[in-house]
Amino acid sequence: MRVAVIGGGPGGLYAAVLLKRLDPTREITVWERNAPDDTFGFGVVLSDETLGGIEHADPEVYRALQAEFVRWDDIDIVHRGRTLTSGGHGFAALGRRRLLAVLHRRCRDLGVDLRFCTEAPPAAELARTHDLVIAADGVHSATRTAHADAFRLQLTTHRCRYIWLAADFAFDAFRFEIAETEHGVVQLHAYPFAGPSPAPQHPAPEHPAPQHSGALPSGTAEGTPGASTVIVEMREEVWRAAGLDRCDERESAEWCAKVFTDALRGRSLRSNNSSWIAFRTVVNDRWSHGNTVLLGDAAHTAHFSIGSGTKLAVEDALALAACLQEQPDTARALAAYEEERRPVVASTQRAARASLAWFEELATYLDQPPHQFAFNLLTRSRRVTHDNLRLRDPGFVAAVEREAGTPSATPPMFTPFRLGELTLRNRVVVSPMDMYSAADGDGTPGDFHLVHLGARALGGAGLVMTEMVCVSPEGRITPGCTGLYAPEHETAWRRVTDFVHASAPGTAIGVQLGHSGRKGSTRLMWEGIDQPLRDGNWPVVAPSALPYRAGVNQIPHALSVAELHTVRDQFVRSAESAARAGFDLLELHCAHGYLLSGFLSPLTNHRTDAYGGDLTGRLRFPLEVFDAVRAVWPAGRPMTVRISATDWADGGTSGDDAVAIARAFAGHGADAIDVSTGQVVPDERPDFGRSYQTPFADRIRNTLGVPVIAVGAISSWDDVNSLVLAGRADLCALARPHLYDPHWTLHAAADQGYAGPGAPWPLPYQAGSRTPPTGRTDAPKPRLTLQ
Numbered sequence: 198m199r200v201a202v203i204g205g206g207p208g209g210l211y212a213a214v215l216l217k218r219l220d221p222t223r224e225i226t227v228w229e230r231n232a233p234d235d236t237f238g239f240g241v242v243l244s245d246e247t248l249g250g251i252e253h254a255d256p257e258v259y260r261a262l263q264a265e266f267v268r269w270d271d272i273d274i275v276h277r278g279r280t281l282t283s284g285g286h287g288f289a290a291l292g293r294r295r296l297l298a299v300l301h302r303r304c305r306d307l308g309v310d311l312r313f314c315t316e317a318p319p320a321a322e323l324a325r326t327h328d329l330v331i332a333a334d335g336v337h338s339a340t341r342t343a344h345a346d347a348f349r350l351q352l353t354t355h356r357c358r359y360i361w362l363a364a365d366f367a368f369d370a371f372r373f374e375i376a377e378t379e380h381g382v383v384q385l386h387a388y389p390f391a392g393p394s395p396a397p398q399h400p401a402p403e404h405p406a407p408q409h410s411g412a413l414p415s416g417t418a419e420g421t422p423g424a425s426t427v428i429v430e431m432r433e434e435v436w437r438a439a440g441l442d443r444c445d446e447r448e449s450a451e452w453c454a455k456v457f458t459d460a461l462r463g464r465s466l467r468s469n470n471s472s473w474i475a476f477r478t479v480v481n482d483r484w485s486h487g488n489t490v491l492l493g494d495a496a497h498t499a500h501f502s503i504g505s506g507t508k509l510a511v512e513d514a515l516a517l518a519a520c521l522q523e524q525p526d527t528a529r530a531l532a533a534y535e536e537e538r539r540p541v542v543a544s545t546q547r548a549a550r551a552s553l554a555w556f557e558e559l560a561t562y563l564d565q566p567p568h569q570f571a572f573n574l575l576t577r578s579r580r581v582t583h584d585n586l587r588l589r590d591p592g593f594v595a596a597v598e599r600e601a602g603t604p605s606a607t608p609p610m611f612t613p614f615r616l617g618e619l620t621l622r623n624r625v626v627v628s629p630m631d632m633y634s635a636a637d638g639d640g641t642p643g644d645f646h647l648v649h650l651g652a653r654a655l656g657g658a659g660l661v662m663t664e665m666v667c668v669s670p671e672g673r674i675t676p677g678c679t680g681l682y683a684p685e686h687e688t689a690w691r692r693v694t695d696f697v698h699a700s701a702p703g704t705a706i707g708v709q710l711g712h713s714g715r716k717g718s719t720r721l722m723w724e725g726i727d728q729p730l731r732d733g734n735w736p737v738v739a740p741s742a743l744p745y746r747a748g749v750n751q752i753p754h755a756l757s758v759a760e761l762h763t764v765r766d767q768f769v770r771s772a773e774s775a776a777r778a779g780f781d782l783l784e785l786h787c788a789h790g791y792l793l794s795g796f797l798s799p800l801t802n803h804r805t806d807a808y809g810g811d812l813t814g815r816l817r818f819p820l821e822v823f824d825a826v827r828a829v830w831p832a833g834r835p836m837t838v839r840i841s842a843t844d845w846a847d848g849g850t851s852g853d854d855a856v857a858i859a860r861a862f863a864g865h866g867a868d869a870i871d872v873s874t875g876q877v878v879p880d881e882r883p884d885f886g887r888s889y890q891t892p893f894a895d896r897i898r899n900t901l902g903v904p905v906i907a908v909g910a911i912s913s914w915d916d917v918n919s920l921v922l923a924g925r926a927d928l929c930a931l932a933r934p935h936l937y938d939p940h941w942t943l944h945a946a947a948d949q950g951y952a953g954p955g956a957p958w959p960l961p962y963q964a965g966s967r968t969p970p971t972g973r974t975d976a977p978k979p980r981l982t983l984q
Contacts, residue, residue: 198220198222198223198224198328198329199223199224199225199326199328199329200213200216200223200224200327200328200329200331201226201228201317201327201329201330201331202225202227202228202330202331202333203228203317203330203332203339203340204229204317204332204335204493205227205228205229205231205297205311205313206297206333206494206510207300207507207510207511208333208492208494208507208510208511208514209227209492209493209514210297210301210304211251211258211511211514212331212513212514212518213225213227213304213309214258214300214304214309215514215515215518217307217308218254218255219521221307221308225309225310226309226310227309227310227312228312228315228316228317228318229311229312229314230315230317231313231314232313233298233301233313234294236297236469239292239293239362239363239390239424239425239426240293240388240389240391240424240425241290241292241293241507242289242504242507243290243507243508243511245287245289247508247512248262248289250512250515251511251515254515255303257303258299258303261302261303262296262299265292265295266290266291267289267290267389268288268289269288269370269371269388269389270284270285270286270287270370271284271369271370271371272284272286272370272373273371273372273373274373274374274570274574274575275372275375276374276375276563276571277567281568281593282370283571283575283586283589283590283593284589284590285588285590286371286589290388290390291390291391292391292424293507319339319340319343320332320339320340320343320344320489321344324487324488324489328488329488329490329521329527330488330490331492332490332492332495333492333495333510334495335493335495336477336479336494336498338491338494338495340489340495341481344486347483348481348482348483348486349481349482349483350480351479351482352479352480354476355475355477355478355500355557356432356433356475356557357430357431357433357476357553358430358431358433358436358473358474358475359428359430359431359473359474359476359501360429360471360472360474361426361469362426362427362428362429362450362466362467362471363424363425363427363466363468364387364425364427364461364464364466364467365422365424365465365467366393366423366425366462366464367389367423367424368389368425369389371388372385372386372387373385373386373574374387374457374460375559375563376456376457377563378435378439378456381431381432381434381435381560382560382563383430383431383435384429384430384431384559385428385429385430385453385460386427386501387425387460388426389423390424390425390426391423391424393423427453427457427461427466429453429456429457432557432560436473439452446468446470446471447468449468449473450465450466450467450468451465454466476500476501476553477498478499479495479498481496483535484496484534484535484538484539485531485534485535488528490517490534492510492513492517493506493510493513493514494510496542497509499542499548499549500550500552500553502549502552502556502578503545503548503549503552503578505549509545512538512541513534513538516534516538517530517534520533520537521534543886544886547884547886547889548578548579549578551578551579552577552578554892555577555892556577558900561899562574565899565924566600567600568593568599568601569597569600569601569922569923569924571597572593572597572922572923573923573925576919576923579891582915582916582919583609583918583919583922584918585915597922598922601922606950606951606953607953607955608914608918608946609624609917609918609921609922610623610624610625610914610917610929610945611623611624611946611953611955612624612921613659613955614659614904616868616904617833617834617836617868618835619705619782619833619835621659621660621705621928622659622703622955622956623658623659623942624659624917624921624926624927624928625657625658625659625917625928625929625941626659626660626906626928626929626931627653627658627662627931627932628908628930628931628935629663629664629665629709629784629786629930629932630664631674631678631722632645632664632677633674633675633721633722634646634677635677635678635679638677639683640667640670640673640680640682640683641679641680641686641689642679642686642690642693646663646679646689646693647693650663650693650706651696651697651701652939653935653939654696654697654700654701654704655700655701655704655939655959655962656935656938656939656940656941656943657704657940657941657942657943657946657957657958658704658935658942659704659942660704660706660707660781660782661704661705661706661707662706662708662709662784662930663679663690663693663707663708663709664679664709665678665709665710665711665786666679666680666681666690666710666711666771667681667682667711667712667713668681668710668711668712668767668770668771669712669764671717671735671736671737671738672711672712672713672714672717672767672792673713674713674717674719674791675719675720675721675722676721677721680771681708681710681771681774681775681778682767682771682774686774687774687777687778690708690774690775690778690779690780691777691779693706694780698779700959701959705781705782706779706780706781706782707782707783707784708778708780708784709783709785710775710783710784710785710786710826711786711791711793712764712786712791712792712793713737713792714739714740714753714790714791714793715738715739715743715744715745715750715753715790715792716737716745716750716789716791717735717737718734718735718736718737719750727746727750728749729749729750734751736751737750737751737753737754738753738754738755738756738760738764738792739753739754739755739756739792739801740755740756740792740795740796740802740803740808740809740818741755741801741802741803741804741809742755743801743803745790745879755804758808761808761818764792764822765818765821765822765825766825768822768826769825769829772826772830773829775830776830776831780834782834782835782836783830783835783836784836784838784839784871785823785826785836785837785838785839786839787819787838787839787840787862788839788840788841788871788873789839790841790876790877793819794840794841795877796808796815796819797815797816797819797840797841797858798815798841798844798849798850798878799815799849800844800846800848800849800877800878801877801878802815812854812857812858816861820861820862820865823836823838823862823865823867827866835868835869837869837871838867838870838871839870839871839872839873840858840859840871840872840873841873841876841877842855842872842874842890842893842894843875844874844875844881845874845875845882845883846878850877852896855896855897856897856900856901859901859903859905860901860903863903868904869903869905869927870904871905871906872890872893872897872905872907872908873890874893885910886910887910887911887912887916888907888909888910888911888912888920889909890910891907891908891911891926892925894907894925895907895926898925899925904927905926906926906927906928907920907925907928907929908929908930911929911930912931912933912934914945914949917931940962943966947967947968952966
């Protein structure tokens with residue numbers, strides 16, 4: 198087997214090592230256009246998981262790396278002159294040049310042909326003469342560009358500029374430091390990659406070996422204070438305001454050293470062909486084309502703030518080598534490689550995007566209390582959580598909780614929260630979920646709704662929300678949707694609220710009012726979601742005559758101004774009915790592509806009158822409805838608004854739009870913003886993943902200072918604790934977990950050993966407040982151990 202590797206970075210070299218070690222008969226050639234000791238950047242961080250894979254695959258490489266590693270446990274967070282330290286994190290790093298040297302040596306020992314200072318032939322040419330071509334040619338991959346139609350790159354450029362530099366001493370922890378300059382916020386990320394060494398006990402050589410210009414020495418000479426990677430990052434507008442777009446490499450390093458002079462102990466910073474970069478996220482629809490496969494940054498990138506680039510490349514190499522060993526031919530091996538790695542990379546990229554977005558919005562967090570700010574930073578990627586951090590450093594988490602006023606032995610999720618004159622006993626919300634189960638198709642809630650909502654109220658949540666309750670027959674999504682437009686509806690809903698208030702005292706129940714708009718007159722979800730009825734369709738309405746799916750759904754009637762007034766009055770009548778029915782809270786549904794959401798999105802509102810055009814015009818009708826409903830809703834009862842903070846589609850609602858929409862509703866008296874996303878257009882591309890919608894709620898809360906309800910694949914009590922304690926959300930709405938377990942909140946309390954007022958068990962259920970015993974699985978321990 199002949200293998201060509203384009204690119205001599207860690208991923209390409211390690212793939213060559215593994216493939217040659219697994220089959221010495223393979224003929225493997227690595228092309229690297231730079232010299233052996235050329236490298237950009239300084240230190241490399243690898244996780245214990247990655248190191249375990251290296252140890253298993255090639256113990257010799259592992260031993261060589263282990264001898265070079267600098268290890269540390271602490272993270273220092275410096276903000277406004279205060280340093281907070283969190284321990285127990287377990288990092289390992291080494292110099293990038295030392296990593297390359299180890300891999301060069303191993304390649305040569307195994308017989309890999311290394312060709313430095315040599316441009317690789319085009320991948321298409323190599324593919325004709327080799328059995329496998331590994332394109333490890335980095336973020337600017339020429340291979341990927343040459344075969345753009347096959348790989349289908351999606352490239353996203355982000356909002357910060359950063360530069361890789363180095364300090365000639367070893368920090369004693371991973372250090373995050375925030376500087377508030379006259380130009381804006383600047384942040385430092387720094388970590389050691391070579392530790393201090395003792396002073397030499399013998400004379401230094403008269404003529405030391407020359408080093409490559411501008412770079413740190415390979416390894417750390419005796420008597421040196423070590424070395425650290427230093428990355429300085431800031432928003433693009435800050436970078437330009439500071440004049441750094443006009444600075445050369447030396448001037449940039451001097452500017453950074455001056456800003457962070459205390460952290461650097463007055464020392465200078467080194468550069469190494471360092472330039473200011475805007476981070477770009479690389480995603481490819483496919484990773485292979487014929488016998489050519491992408492690896493590392495050529496296939497994917499993830500922001501440096503979670504230390505992932507080299508880690509992912511090395512793990513790619515491990516997986517590729519394993520798949521080539523396990524599969525009967527190259528085609529199936531490349532398919533298996535991509536199938537194995539793609540979900541892992543996607544998860545890492547989601548965490549990296551959350552992390553980079555946090556740093557992009559860093560200025561919004563600066564006024565948080567010191568411990569909350571530090572906790573927020575540490576949990577920004579959602580991979581480190583409240584429970585995980587408590588295991589690493591219980592003292593640090595306890596300090597965060599004390600600062601937040603969390604009572605002793607109380608998880609953050611079980612602290613009360615006040616909305617208007619309503620106090621919720623905990624931060625858990627049963628999210629609105631359409632049940633499509635109205636009796637006889639006339640909009641009346643029946644026994645199902647009594648049992649469904651009653652069970653979840655007994656389950657301990659602070660607030661239980663109904664499904665979207667429709668304000669008119671033609672405002673229903675399906676024939677099975679409930680309404681509040683007839684006297685019998687009010688009576689039926691009163692039965693539900695009475696049960697909740699009597700049988701689950703302390704639990705609040707809220708109603709979500711909405712109108713389906715162009716997404717109405719469709720089948721029950723399990724009969725075909727968003728598919729039109731087979732018969733009995735009713736006409737649908739919208740801001741503009743745009744069907745949800747062209748050729749599938751109806752073309753809606755574009756509402757006239759007089760008809761808008763009619764719809765507004767329908768919302769008012771339903772709100773008055775909801776108040777009489779005994780609901781504690783009312784939410785106006787302005788999300789998910791239903792009628793009011795349709796006005797907010799530029800993708801669904803093409804009106805040219807006062808209710809269309811710019812965001813002010815698109816907000817006009819939803820705000821008119823809000824004001825009319827607020828006027829009749831009892832003053833002491835809170836009112837919230839659910840919005841779609843992004844359409845997940847080009848040209849749709851943006852993050853900036855979402856902040857402006859939230860600001861407008863808050864200015865009109867909304868007590869909280871329920872921040873969801875998407876479901877506005879069918880060709881959306883959501884970035885699904887755990888807690889994937891919470892950054893939108895986070896941004897609104899910390900930009901505007903308004904309470905928010907976070908939603909979106911929040912699946913664990915640990916997530917709820919993390920979001921609340923970090924100040925990213927005030928309440929957390931969970932849907933599917935409450936379908937899986939109606940008593941999710943009570944079980945979360947039991948799992949955490951909590952039995953306080955935030956989650957009281959109903960008296961008839963108290964005997965079940967402990968986990969039932971199971972069969973014994975532990976064996977008796979021996980009394981004596983004999984050597």
